Amino acid sequence: MQRIGVFVCWCGSNIAGTVDVKAVAEALKAEPGVVFSTDYQYMCSQAGQDMIKESVREHKLTGIVICSCSPRMHEATFRKTAAAAGLNPYMVEIANIREQCSWVHKEMPIGTEKAIILGKAAVAKVNLNTPLTPGESPVTKRALVIGGGIAGIQTALDIADAGFPVDIVEKKPTIGGKMAQLDKTFPTLDCAACILTPKMVDVAQHEKIRIFSYSEVSEVKGFVGNFDVTIKKHARYVKEDVCTGCGACVEKCPMKKVPNEFNLGMDNRPAIYIPFAQAVPKVATIDPNACNMLKNGKCGLCARVCTAGAIDYKQQDEYIQEKYGAIVVATGFNPISMDKFDEFAYNQSKDVITSLEFERLTNAAGPTAGKLLRPSDGKHPHTIVFVQCVGSRCDSCAQKGKEYCSKICCMYTAKHAMLTRDKYPDTEVYVFYIDVRTPGKSFDEFYRRAVEEYDVHYIKGMVGKVTPQGDKLKVQASDLLSNKQLHIDADLVVLAAAIEPDKSARPLATMLTASMDTNDFFTEAHPKLRPVESPTAGVFLSGTCQGPKDIPETVSQAGAAASKVIGLLAKDKLKGNPCVAHSNEQMCNGCSSCERVCPYGAITYEDKEFRMPDRTTAIRRVAAVNPAVCQGCGACTVACPSGAMDLRGFMNEQIMAEVDAICK
Amino acid sequence: MQKVSQQQLIDKAVSLLADGTVSCVLGWTKGEFDYDITPALFTDEASLRQGFVWNDFCGANFSKYLVAKTRKCEGKILVFLKPCDTYSFNQLLTEHRFDREKVYAVGIPCEGMADIDKVKAICGDGISSIDCNGEKMAVQTIYEDAPVQVDASSVLAERCINCKSKKHVAYDELMGDEGDVIDSARFDEVAKLEAMTPDERFTFWQNELSRCIRCNACRDACPACTCEVCVFNNPKSGVENKSPANSFEEKMFHIIRAFHVAGRCTDCGECSRVCPQNIPLHLLNRKFIKDMNECYGEYQAGAEVGSRAPLVNYTTDDLEPGEVFNGRDSDA
Known part of the structure; x- marks a missing residue:
């Protein structure tokens, strides 16, 4: 008792x-x-x-x-x-x-x-509890970072600096992510490349960091401290360790009409390409959908001009198996598609662009070499209208856009407006907004400079319609403060498109058994107290995969995720959860019902010899649970037809006793 | 009359024993009465020729016997399987309950089995012998001089009237012709129950289950009930060996059993066949099967080895639990 x-x-x-x-x-x-x-x-x-x-x-x-x-x-x-x-x-x-x-x-x-x-x-x-002792499992002292943007880069650097090996898996041919596409960064206006590329080089040169670029995670098994991950390395048809990144192939490739994703399709690149000058790893990649040699075996020019002999048209996708103790998700974001926002004429006029496209247009390495020119006719725009909250803070019934605030748009729009007025003082700049949200260090001062020093016309109200007419864009909008309808003849309209988690995040969450919210942002273990951990042990969150963030916030969260990973990897052994399933071999039928429902693959079968009541022996198939893999979810205990499976700490008997006590 | 004769089966068994393919034969033998056929294990020709029986009363499904017998017998066991038995056979293989290598399965066609109660309803009690070999069943009673000729199709058991398949889904060798899966009306009775109000339905089951004497025959015959330790024999379960002390307990026994075999029951009908109190237990299982078919798509347990029953399988197309509940609610 x-x-x-x-x-x-x-x-x-x-x-x-x-x-x-x-x-x-x-x-x-x-x-x-x-x-x-x-x-x-x-x-x-x-x-x-x-x-x-x-x-x-x-x-x-x-x-x-x-x-x-x-x-x-x-x-x-x-x-x-x-x-x-x-x-x-x-x-x-x-x-x-x-x-x-x-x-x-x-x-x-x-x-x-x-x-x-x-x-x-x-x-x-x-009354029915029994003392339980947790088992121990070793920790693989290696971390995996999924995503090579600024979040992934910072997390990887911090973990590697603490002495633990880190692998970065990046699906694009280069790391750098969205930050590499930006021009200047708010609120200090330093150039994104100038502060990002040294970090990319640090990653490339760090002896503890390996980069799997042009790769994806294809399978995750195991548990905290002992993840078994399969990484799919897409064939880039260029030997990564041989290519010197000289660019001779890029120059000579005759297939030059492929839309350049790095410049968001505003110019073209060859079939063999290096995304940008400071790419890491700086190796060429062949686009198999564009390359004539790969499509119909005719060409082979790049192989002929490559003095290093790096071109390999026969390269296959490669699968790499690796063990990790911790996984950091840093899958980042994308601007949402503008297809559902016909009112802004994005698909009708080349001169209606998103803010990320505007970044490329003002970037010295962009399609216009940094000159702000209209995509349609290459002329300098004299009237620019910025529209905020396109797809952000939408009504849930509207069936388009997102309910949440994308957080970064107010600040980058202020930056765009200010930089435009600074470089081209003859340009009129209008910004239409619902609210201007500038909480953050030096953020409000920055916005006020745009309004007060640079005379940007901030107008509270939304743009109702943009109509291309001749070479102008007729912008109809309302000014809520003076209660007036406005008609502006603009040369360029810039849409601050909402941001959403990368499409790869949802299948990844399934693989990791990590939970997501309805917007496909990863959920944290506790919204306030454990913001960089996922509820799945050993899985950590870095950057915008968890929610909209600007660069300073992303970098601090990346560091926080790294410190959590370091804390985990610093341990030699992990204490497990003793509340795991176990099978009563005397009762087990070996029917496999439990094995089929186990989401963690923790149950295996073995043939065991049993003494039968008539003193003979019989060999029976019985279930065995690996306590290190079992997460104690209890699915097996309800699937078991004979009641042989039971969960320590939550035994059927205990649950029934609780129910009895409640119903008494 | 069955299409394959008793003599053909005996000859088949004798030849398989003689050439060493099998070391024993699982078959039927006469009990106290001609209609009281029981399972038996034969190991030599003489006992086969003397005791092996195959007629319209050989209802017993032998699949379950393989679980115990394969552990005991040296060498292979010959088992004769009617089409419906083969589903149980496959289901037990899916659950790894016996070693397939130790079994030689011979599929035999089945024209349906007779329900002795229906025979008695026609001929009365006091049956001294039944001859199933003619076109009609010849039933001799102690009260009549000449045997009463009964049309076999008029005394078919309920499970055979609503036969779901004449096709064998598993065998090593097939005797006679292969049949087809039948689009049977077996869910009509369930639909009638579903059409009742909850109170009517409760009264129906209370009436039926009140006759239960807890003899455990349904459990003992059920091919899905092969647990090493049955929950009703397990002192730790809290429901061990209880007599039907009150109406709650007698219901709980059958409801627990129905849940235990849900998704694994092939609807072979053995539970109702062996029930000495004539409780239509198969209706409980059929309700589960019908619900699962409606909620998760058609699924026949035992149709193939290794198939995943909907209740222990997750697909992204599965109904949400709430939807399932609403579905039932609107049915009622």
Whole structure:
């Protein structure tokens, strides 16, 4: 028989406001096994914990029931308290009388009644609890960073600097991500390339970092500390270790009419290409959809001009298997498609562009060598209209765009407007906005400079329609402050398109069993207290895959994710969760039902010899659970037709006892 | 009358025993009465010729016997499988319940099995012998001088009237002609139950299940019930060896059993055949099968080895649990 102590927490007035805590403590005193029951203002405080420890000694307790907040909050705290008092930490059960009781009920009698029932269920369970000991598993001291943008680069550098090997998987031929496409960065206006490319070089030269460019993660197995990852390295038809990046092939390639993705299709590139001058790794890649040699075997010019002999038309996709202890997701973002926003005539006129295209138009390495010229006729635009919140902060019923604020648009639009007025003072610049949101260090000052020093016309209101007419764009808009309709003849319209997570994120989340929100942003383990960890142990989040972010925020989050990874990799052994499934071999039929439902591949079968009642032996197939792989989800226990599978810490017997206690 | 004769089966068994293909034969033998046929294991020609029986009362599905017998017998076992038995055979293979290598399966066609209660309804009690070899079934009772001629099709068991398949889905050798999967009306009875109000349905089942004497025959005959330790024999389960002390317990036994075999039940109908109280237990299982078919698409347990039953399989097309619930709700 257990000797159970019940500790009812007030949580200040959080619980005590709606639950008569003294009545709960009193009622639970009568439950079987309970030898001591009390209440206290803050059970999680040092004094509260000391009281628990003291009671364990004084009343020789073998089990503890804490009636308090959610176990997600303080289960770990109270398990440590129990361990300090000499109890097995798994002899502690939490009855959640805050989130599931006091916070959802308004009236004291109802709250109290439910708290007593929840307490009874926990007592019934503790009566059947057994001490559990977690197993240990080794940690592979290597990290995988998925995505090679500024988030991935910073995380990889920080982890590698701490001495752990890191692999970066980037699906494009070069690392650098969106930041490599930007011109200047707010609010200090330093050039993106000038601050990013040294970091890219650092990555390339770091002895602890390997870059798998033009590659994707194709399979993830295993668990925290022991992930088995398959990386698919796409054939680039150029030997990466031989190519010197001289660019002779790029120059000679006769197929020069391929839209250049790096410049968002505003100019062309050859079939063999290096995305930009500072690409890392600086090796050429052949586009198999454009290359004549690969399509019909006619050409082969690049192989002839390559003095290094790096061209290999027969190269195949390569699959690389590697073990990792931690995985960082840094898959980044893309501007949303403008297809659903016909009112802005994006698909009708070349002179309606997105902000990222504007970045390329003003970038010295862009299609116009940094001169702001209209894509349609190459003329200098004299009137530019910037439209904010295109697809951001949309009504959920509108069936287009996103409900959230993309966060970065206000600032980059202010930057675009200011830079345009600075370089081309004869240009009139209008910015249409819903709100201007500038929280951030030196952000509001920056925006005010655009308005006050550079005379950018900020107009509160949205653009209703853009109509191409001749070589002008007729912009119809409303000015909400003066309650007027505006008609502007613009030369260029720039749309601040909302940003969304990269399309590769959703299948990746499935592979990682990491959760996502409805917008396909990865969810964090706790929105405030664990912002860079995913709820899946060993998977960390860096950058815009978790939510819209600007560069400073991304870099700080990348560093935070790295420090979490370093903390994990610094450990030699990881303590597992002892609440794992196990099979009773005497009862197991070997039917494979459990194996089929196990999402972690933790169950295998073995043929075992059994003594039968008539003294013969028989060989039977029985299930065996790998406790290091099992996550304790319990799917097998309900699939098992014979009840041979059970989950330690959540045994069928315990669950039934809880149900009985509640229904009694 | 069955298309393949008793003599043909005996000859087949004798020859397979003689050439060493098998070391024993799982077959039927006469019990106390002609209609009271029970399973038996034969190991030599003499006992086969003397005791092996094959007629309209050989309803027993031998698939389940293979679980225990393959562990005990040296060498291969010859088993005769009617079409519906082959589904159970496959389902047990899917669940790795016996070693396929230790079995020699001979598929035999089946014209349907007779329900002795229907025979008795025509001929009355006191049946002394039944001859199934003629065009009609000749039933001799102690009260009559001449045997009563009964049309075999008029006394078919319910499961055979609603036969789902004359096709063998597993065998090493087939005797006679292969049949087809039949578009049977087996869910019509379930639909009738579904059309009842919840109160009517409750009364129906209360009435049926109140006759249960907890003899465990349904469980013992069921080819899906092959657990090493049955939950009803397991002291830890809390439901061990209970007599039907009250109406709650008698219902719980059958409901637990129906849940345990859900997705694995091939609808072979053995539960209802062996029930001494004539409880239509197969209707519980058929309701599950019907629901699963409606919620997750057509699925026949045992149609192929290794198939994944919808309840232990996840696909992205699966209905959300709430939708399933609503579906049932609107049915009721």
